[in-house]
Amino acid sequence: MVGMIWGVLNRIVVAVAVLAAVSTATALAQSKQALIDVSNSSMTPPIRSDAPITFVWRIVSQSSAVVEGELAVTVHDGPTRLAHVSDGIVISAGEQFVRTVLPPIESHNVLNALEVHVEFHSQGKKIGAWDLPVQAPGQWQRRQVILVCDPWQGSLPPGASELIEQLRIEKWNAVPDATITTIPARIRPEELPADSLLYCGFDVVFLAHEGFAELKESQLRPLFDWVEAGGSLFLAPGNVILKDYHAVFLNQAAHAHADSPLFVLDGSGRLITRDAEAEGGAPVVLKRHGLGRVAIVNGKLDQLLKGHEADVRGTLAWLWKMRRDRLDEFRDSGKFLIKSDIPEDQKDPNENQWGGRNFNVTYAGLRPKDMQLATLPLQSGDQLVTRLMPEGLKVVPLPLIGLILVSYVLLIGPADWMVLGAIRRRKWTWFTFPAVTIALTLLTVWLAEWYMHIADNRRAVTFHDLGTGGKIARRNRFEVLFQGSERRVTTDLNREFFSDMSLRRFSNAMWMTNQQSQLQGVDQRRHDADVPTYLGRVPSRYKVSQFLSQWTPQLNRRFSIARSDDNPPQFDWNKFANALVYRPETIGAGAPREALLADVKQVFGEGAHVAIFVGGKRTTLMGNFGFLQGGQVYGADTYNQYPQQAYYPGYNPNQKRTEFLDDVSVNGLGGLFAVVSQSSPTGGKDFEDMAVVDPSDPDQWLLVVAVERGGEVDLYRKLYAKGD
Numbered sequence: 001m002v003g004m005i006w007g008v009l010n011r012i013v014v015a016v017a018v019l020a021a022v023s024t025a026t027a028l029a030q031s032k033q034a035l036i037d038v039s040n041s042s043m044t045p046p047i048r049s050d051a052p053i054t055f056v057w058r059i060v061s062q063s064s065a066v067v068e069g070e071l072a073v074t075v076h077d078g079p080t081r082l083a084h085v086s087d088g089i090v091i092s093a094g095e096q097f098v099r100t101v102l103p104p105i106e107s108h109n110v111l112n113a114l115e116v117h118v119e120f121h122s123q124g125k126k127i128g129a130w131d132l133p134v135q136a137p138g139q140w141q142r143r144q145v146i147l148v149c150d151p152w153q154g155s156l157p158p159g160a161s162e163l164i165e166q167l168r169i170e171k172w173n174a175v176p177d178a179t180i181t182t183i184p185a186r187i188r189p190e191e192l193p194a195d196s197l198l199y200c201g202f203d204v205v206f207l208a209h210e211g212f213a214e215l216k217e218s219q220l221r222p223l224f225d226w227v228e229a230g231g232s233l234f235l236a237p238g239n240v241i242l243k244d245y246h247a248v249f250l251n252q253a254a255h256a257h258a259d260s261p262l263f264v265l266d267g268s269g270r271l272i273t274r275d276a277e278a279e280g281g282a283p284v285v286l287k288r289h290g291l292g293r294v295a296i297v298n299g300k301l302d303q304l305l306k307g308h309e310a311d312v313r314g315t316l317a318w319l320w321k322m323r324r325d326r327l328d329e330f331r332d333s334g335k336f337l338i339k340s341d342i343p344e345d346q347k348d349p350n351e352n353q354w355g356g357r358n359f360n361v362t363y364a365g366l367r368p369k370d371m372q373l374a375t376l377p378l379q380s381g382d383q384l385v386t387r388l389m390p391e392g393l394k395v396v397p398l399p400l401i402g403l404i405l406v407s408y409v410l411l412i413g414p415a416d417w418m419v420l421g422a423i424r425r426r427k428w429t430w431f432t433f434p435a436v437t438i439a440l441t442l443l444t445v446w447l448a449e450w451y452m453h454i455a456d457n458r459r460a461v462t463f464h465d466l467g468t469g470g471k472i473a474r475r476n477r478f479e480v481l482f483q484g485s486e487r488r489v490t491t492d493l494n495r496e497f498f499s500d501m502s503l504r505r506f507s508n509a510m511w512m513t514n515q516q517s518q519l520q521g522v523d524q525r526r527h528d529a530d531v532p533t534y535l536g537r538v539p540s541r542y543k544v545s546q547f548l549s550q551w552t553p554q555l556n557r558r559f560s561i562a563r564s565d566d567n568p569p570q571f572d573w574n575k576f577a578n579a580l581v582y583r584p585e586t587i588g589a590g591a592p593r594e595a596l597l598a599d600v601k602q603v604f605g606e607g608a609h610v611a612i613f614v615g616g617k618r619t620t621l622m623g624n625f626g627f628l629q630g631g632q633v634y635g636a637d638t639y640n641q642y643p644q645q646a647y648y649p650g651y652n653p654n655q656k657r658t659e660f661l662d663d664v665s666v667n668g669l670g671g672l673f674a675v676v677s678q679s680s681p682t683g684g685k686d687f688e689d690m691a692v693v694d695p696s697d698p699d700q701w702l703l704v705v706a707v708e709r710g711g712e713v714d715l716y717r718k719l720y721a722k723g724d
Contacts, residue, residue: 035063038071038118038130041097045185048145049137049375050684051201052497052539053102056191057118060095067091069122073100075134076115077108085534087542091120101198101538103499104684107136140367140374142180142672144169147202149211150186157209157238159302164206166312169320170373174335179373180672189214192223196561197497197539199226203680204319208301209238217245224249225562228290228467229474230689231680232319236297241269253294254285262298273299283311286318288721290467291474291678291692293318309334321678325696336675338372373672378687381506383660385553387627387713388459388480396448404444411436449484459711461628463664464566465692466718470573472566474681476690477558483548491544496560497683498544500532503555506687559683571603573718576703582720584614584701588621596703597622604707613702616666616695618659625706627713628660665702665717667691692719 041058061067072086083102107114114136120128137143146167150156156164165171168182185202189211193199205223207215212235215223227233237250247265256262262285264272283304285296295315297304305312313331322330330336367374412433420426460479467473475496481489491498536542548554560566576582576596586592600610600622609623658668664687667673677694693702699722706715 036061036067036091036120036128038120038128040116040132043097043187043191045147045187045201046145046183047105047134047136047143048201048203048682049141049143050104050106050686050688051682052104052197052684053136054198054201055100055102055116057098057100058095059089059091059098061091061093063091064093066093067122067127069120069127071098071100072119072121073102074117074119075102075105076117080108081531082114083531083534085538087535087537103497103532103534104682105136106685107138109138112136112138112141140179140371142373142375144180144182144203145201146182146184147192147199147205148184148186149189149192149205149207149215151189151210151214153186153188156211157236157301159300159305160206160208160236162305163234163301163312166316167204167206167319172316172330172334172336173373174333174337175372177370177373179371189219192219194219194222195495195539196222196225196229197495197559197683199223199231200497200559200681200683202231204232204234206234208234208236209240212237213240213242213246215246217243220245220249224252224289225473226681227253227292227294229465229561229681230291230678230692232293232295232321234295234315234319236301237263237271238301239270239273242271243269247271250296253287253289254296255287255289283308284315286315291465291719292680293321295319321676321694323675323677323694323696324698326675338670338674367671373675375686375688376669376671377505378658378660378663378667378669379506379508380658380660380663381501381503381555381687382508383628384461384478385480385503385507385555387461388478388555389553390459390482391711396444400447401444404440404447408436408440411440461713462715463690464568464714464716466568466573466716470568470571470718471562472568473562475558475560475563475566477560479556479558481546481548481554481556482551484550486550487548489546489548491546491556493539493544493558494541495539495563496558497539498532498534499557499559499683499685500546501555501557501685503553557683557685559681561681568716569603571705571716572599573703575599576718577720579722584698587612587701588614588619593621600705604705607708609704609706609708611661611704613665613693613704615698616668616693618662618665618704623706625659625661627706627708661704661715663687664690665704666693666695668695692717697721 037060039058041056043056045054047053055073057071068090069088070086071089072084074081074085075083082105085100085102087100089098105114112135114134116132116134118128118130118132119126146164148156148160148164164184170177170180170182173180182203184206192215199205199222205226223233233253235250235253237246242265244265247261247263250263251258251261254262266272283297283299285294285298287294287296295318310331313334314327317327317330322336326336367376416429416432416436417426420428420432458479458481460477462478463476464472465474465476477496483489530547533545534542535545546554546556576587582592582596587596597610600608607623609625610621611618611625612621613619662668667677667688673688673691677697678691679689682689694700701720703718703720704715706713
């Protein structure tokens with residue numbers, strides 16, 4: 001009896017201790033939550049379409065102790081989770097700012113209203129939760145962002161505000177358009193991104209006077225790397241005190257030779273003023289740098305705006321990478337008008353609802369009339385997926401499936417009856433029937449996996465875009481994950497952006513239906529798959545965890561800028577910049593062509609593929625680029641039971657379709673790309689920022705060299721333009 005009483009007392013003491021510990025932990029968590037506050041700071045830039053999203057959190061801690069934990073940020077569109085990023089942080093007493101980068105997010109509701117939920121976890125317990133609304137553009141909106149470096153947050157030099165207002169591209173449209181909005185983001189010099197990838201949230205960077213002078217040397221290198229990768233930079237040094245590295249940066253951007261620099265500092269650190277017009281020069285220096293553009297005001301900004309309207313318009317067009325065939329119209333009027341050279345598709349009254357319709361003609365009609373600058377995804381993404389799917393992939397043949405079904409019927413029917421009857425054990429049917437069912441099910445699963453040849457090795461196609469000096473300016477790596485069972489797959493990343501891409505949006509088989517549904521406001525996200533989870537500090541070093549459905553291809557994009565581990569083959573890319581020998585009109589034939597192919601074979605081998613783009617058209621000089629051509633994609637027409645034209649009404653299998661390599665080199669889908677030829681890099685869920693060629697510029701040509709190495713394909717692209 002004494003032992004029983006003692007045992008009961010011990011249990012009571014343990015229970016009281018546990019309750020006390022739980023109460024103490026709860027009270028501690030509540031006290032920490034009361035002492036810690038998280039809010040969205042004013043340093044958070046606006047959201048750019050199809051670009052990674054940056055949040056700068058203002059964290060205030062009134063606790064005297066250092067709190068270590070994890071900051072988790074989740075974005076919701078109603079009940080649907082769009083993104084989740086988690087990163088470990090240490091919170092000290094006082095105020096501090098923490099930057100969180102989320103993947104590109106697209107709204108699917110009419111109000112474009114999303115909700116950001118922030119939680120802070122410490123020692124396995126949630127000690128704070130905060131919610132805030134955010135506006136994110138959908139597919140039919142374009143939001144452009146201009147970074148304005150403003151030390152005083154409201155006191156720009158004379159002429160700067162006027163020029164920023166003129167940089168709003170929607171003001172140039174001769175027809176009112178509800179698609180596009182340009183937003184200036186005023187950021188202090190010390191708040192500028194330290195990583196070139198974080199500039200992907202901006203279309204143009206605007207630096208004037210103190211906004212340029214207060215930048216440190218370490219801040220200029222990432223900015224220049226972003227320009228090299230396709231960004232646009234506007235510089236107005238003005239009459240402020242600069243340092244030597246500022247002058248070096250200006251001369252490097254202006255391609256000025258070291259022996260005859262264009263920008264020189266006097267003894268006080270100010271630029272020596274020069275009358276550009278009197279010396280026969282332009283008031284604005286416009287230069288290409290790699291894939292990007294630089295505009296430098298060679299004088300006072302306010303004087304430029306007063307009497308050089310044509311130069312100002314030329315500068316605006318240069319920064320937004322306007323097409324060559326739009327320049328004269330814009331310089332003369334300051335406006336552009338969307339003109340489509342696609343013939344109108346007239347329906348024959350004798351046709352049925354869909355018969356004979358040419359959907360390659362009418363795709364432009366998918367854009368609403370008041371949104372002619374909207375994004376329209378390309379249709380050839382499934383060509384990329386076809387190349388990236390596992391080799392030898394095929395489904396179980398129908399005859400074999402039929403044989404299994406017939407065998408199953410025979411085994412559970414006549415065979416079961418006769419065999420068990422012969423041994424007078426028919427009651428064993430209760431055991432033999434489920435045993436046969438399970439055995440044949442396992443056999444069918446094994447056969448399916450054997451035919452599908454599931455392997456965990458990743459196949460990739462990588463686009464290496466070359467910049468100044470033949471160095472890799474940016475890299476786009478595409479991978480397809482394809483698994484034989486539901487599972488989570490983790491990808492390690494370092495200094496790169498990651499985007500999971502929807503095949504439905506880019507597939508010939510599903511493209512038309514998807515775009516029509518988007519136009520009608522139907523949510524096209526897949527609800528049977530979870531969004532990737534980001535763990536770590538994006539974009540420096542982190543992991544992405546994805547849940548993959550069985551036998552469902554998942555296309556991923558990995559984007560990086562000027563990585564130190566990107567070592568291109570030792571090929572003399574600068575040799576072909578010699579316009580006296582290698583010109584757009586001569587590069588495809590004769591001695592220039594033979595010299596080009598001889599050099600390529602020597603470095604890349606006889607199996608390389610070589611093509612050039614001139615006037616927006618591709619000419620293949622060697623190989624055939626067959627690895628990026630159309631073919632059946634698993635999931636679209638698994639058993640070849642349906643003709644391809646049944647994918648969507650009006651599909652014409654005999655009509656020539658554009659190829660993926662052409663689509664990502666020259667964007668021919670109209671809209672905004674009927675006005676501009678390129679956009680600044682985003683690294684997002686779309687392919688728009690991969691276009692590099694102006695099809696209307698006769699002085700441009702693009703060289704593409706591709707090399708296949710087993711499951712890997714490397715494509716090197718180098719753009720050549722007059723004056724480089």
